[in-house]
Amino acid sequence: MSKTSAYFRTRSQSPVLPATVALAASFILTYALDEVLHRMKEYAGTTFQFQPYILLSAILPPFVIAGFFALASFILRRLAPSRAVAGICLVAGLFIAAEYVSFLFGIPPWLRATPLGRFHVAVMTFGSESLLYFLASTWIVIGIAEFRRAPSSSSPDQRPILGAA
Numbered sequence: 819m820s821k822t823s824a825y826f827r828t829r830s831q832s833p834v835l836p837a838t839v840a841l842a843a844s845f846i847l848t849y850a851l852d853e854v855l856h857r858m859k860e861y862a863g864t865t866f867q868f869q870p871y872i873l874l875s876a877i878l879p880p881f882v883i884a885g886f887f888a889l890a891s892f893i894l895r896r897l898a899p900s901r902a903v904a905g906i907c908l909v910a911g912l913f914i915a916a917e918y919v920s921f922l923f924g925i926p927p928w929l930r931a932t933p934l935g936r937f938h939v940a941v942m943t944f945g946s947e948s949l950l951y952f953l954a955s956t957w958i959v960i961g962i963a964e965f966r967r968a969p970s971s972s973s974p975d976q977r978p979i980l981g982a983a
Contacts, residue, residue, distance in 0.1 A: 833897035834906065841910055841957065844889050848953045851878065852944045882949055886956045893960055894967065904964035911957030917941045918951055 855875060862871040893903065917938055929935045941950055 832902075833893075833900045834902050837893050837897055837900070837903040838906060840889060840892055841907065844885070844953060845910075845950075847885070848882070848949045849940075851882065852949050855949075856944055882952070886953070890956065890960050890963075894963055899964065899968040901965065901968045904961045904968055907957045907961030907964060909961075911954045911961060914941065914950055914954035915958065918946075918948075918954075 855871075855878070858871040858874060862868045893907070897903065918941070920938065921942060925935060925938055930939075941948070944950065
């Protein structure tokens, strides 16, 4: 076990704070990358210089996927098992996924002036090729894996079952 793994498992009283910070950081970075790609796409459409956009859109996905794997590794391997972290991951992932599905139903006019309405517009600006959708899917998978990993009771003597006997 590495030093950082031992640190997070023994020193950190609750894995909720590091997991929440990691989720927030991943959201901010993914949103920023989506914004950069969106602006480059608009620039390419107005100037007909598609090479930078095509190059970045081809190079970026492997790095984003590596970041998603790093996030999953951090939460699932470095932090202690926690049902609270699993719930946070699931709720956050389902919330963003629901934003993408909500285009089928529309958003009520009274909700458009709220922060939730502005968030909806910001997310839907990037369209179906947005990295945020893939981030939400990653959060949902991490949440399900964390639920399977976390013990069902809060007893420290009970360990999660990692495989068949």
